[in-house]
Amino acid sequence: MSTRRTALRDRPRALVYALLAAFLFGSVFPLYWSFVIGSVTSQRAIQTPPPLIPGGHFFDNAARVLDRIDFWSALANSIFVSSVAAISTVVFATLAGYAFAKFRFRGNNALMVFVILTMTIPPQLALIPLLKEFSNLGLTGTRTAVILPWMVTAFGVFFMRQYLKDAIPDELIEAARVDGCSMIRIFWTVAVPAARPAMAILGLFTFMQAWTDFMWPLLVLQGSDVQTLQTALDQLKIAPGQGLSDMALLQAGTLMATVPLLLLFIATGRQLVSGIMQGAVKG
Numbered sequence: 253m254s255t256r257r258t259a260l261r262d263r264p265r266a267l268v269y270a271l272l273a274a275f276l277f278g279s280v281f282p283l284y285w286s287f288v289i290g291s292v293t294s295q296r297a298i299q300t301p302p303p304l305i306p307g308g309h310f311f312d313n314a315a316r317v318l319d320r321i322d323f324w325s326a327l328a329n330s331i332f333v334s335s336v337a338a339i340s341t342v343v344f345a346t347l348a349g350y351a352f353a354k355f356r357f358r359g360n361n362a363l364m365v366f367v368i369l370t371m372t373i374p375p376q377l378a379l380i381p382l383l384k385e386f387s388n389l390g391l392t393g394t395r396t397a398v399i400l401p402w403m404v405t406a407f408g409v410f411f412m413r414q415y416l417k418d419a420i421p422d423e424l425i426e427a428a429r430v431d432g433c434s435m436i437r438i439f440w441t442v443a444v445p446a447a448r449p450a451m452a453i454l455g456l457f458t459f460m461q462a463w464t465d466f467m468w469p470l471l472v473l474q475g476s477d478v479q480t481l482q483t484a485l486d487q488l489k490i491a492p493g494q495g496l497s498d499m500a501l502l503q504a505g506t507l508m509a510t511v512p513l514l515l516l517f518i519a520t521g522r523q524l525v526s527g528i529m530q531g532a533v534k535g
Contacts, residue, residue: 283510290314290504297499313504317488320501323508326484330463331512333395333480337402338459342451344404349412350443354425364413370406376467383471393476398469402462408454415450416443456520463513481509 289297291310296303317323352364382401383392391397420443428438444451466482473483488502 283507286503286507286510289499290507292500294498294500297503309500310504313500314508316501317505317508321484321487321505322479323481323484323505326479326481327509327512329395329478330481330509333398333402334459334462336399337462338455340399340403341405341408341458342455345408345412345454346416346444346447346451347439348404348409349414350416350439350447352409352413353417354420354422354443364410367406367409371410379468379471382468386472392472393474393478395478397472398465398480401468402458405458408458411454412447412450416447419446419450452520456516459516460513485509 287310288303288306290313292303292307293309296307352360386392386397386400391400424442425438428442433441464482465480466486469480469483470486473479485502485505488505489497
């Protein structure tokens with residue numbers, strides 16, 4: 253009887269581990285597949301059946317990537333654009349989120365609903381108007397044109413508003429006002445420390461989104477010397493003098509562009525988890 257109870261008790265645990273293993277496999281396999289294709293020759297990459305074991309040509313393909321595109325310049329541009337986008341989004345979204353969460357003014361809820369409604373509009377619909385406006389301003393082909401749409405996001409404002417609404421007691425703000433603190437000082441000494449976990453998560457996600465953004469940089473940087481990693485990798489699709497995609501070269505470049513993000517997650521993983529846990533027990 254005790255053996256049967258033990259089996260019933262262990263069955264959910266085995267199911268959890270099986271699901272975790274499936275999710276882990278689904279997450280790691282695309283990265284492994286990119287490495288496999290990026291480590292074989294161009295001819296082997298398009299053969300059937302496809303390769304499942306890494307070859308020994310990854311560094312050769314990586315050298316070809318460096319010869320075909322200005323990889324280091326594109327890497328520097330992506331780091332700069334993504335960093336500025338993450339910092340600006342965190343700053344402006346925290347300011348707006350704090351105002352929506354803790355200030356009482358006419359139209360507060362209506363403005364918040366409007367911000368949320370903008371999230372329902374597909375970003376693709378804004379590409380042509382934005383491109384025309386940036387062209388009129390003479391900003392096409394510049395890093396500024398890539399950064400400006402990322403200065404603040406509706407999701408960031410909504411995310412910070414929802415977090416700060418419960419993270420900061422109204423009594424704490426009133427106590428700071430009684431002590432004579434100005435509005436800016438209350439924000440800096442009360443709101444910012446409480447918002448740090450959410451700010452870290454929003455900054456990391458914004459950096460990742462700006463890093464992987466492809467369509468807008470492709471349009472606004474077309475024909476210019478300034479390229480991000482994603483638009484630079486687009487130049488690897490077609491091999492010189494051929495009509496076929498060089499999959500080995502493209503996957504090697506894609507993996508090289510993914511390494512900085514992996515290093516960022518490894519470096520900030522512990523702080524990110526601690527921030528999430530701190531936010532979970534903030535009450």
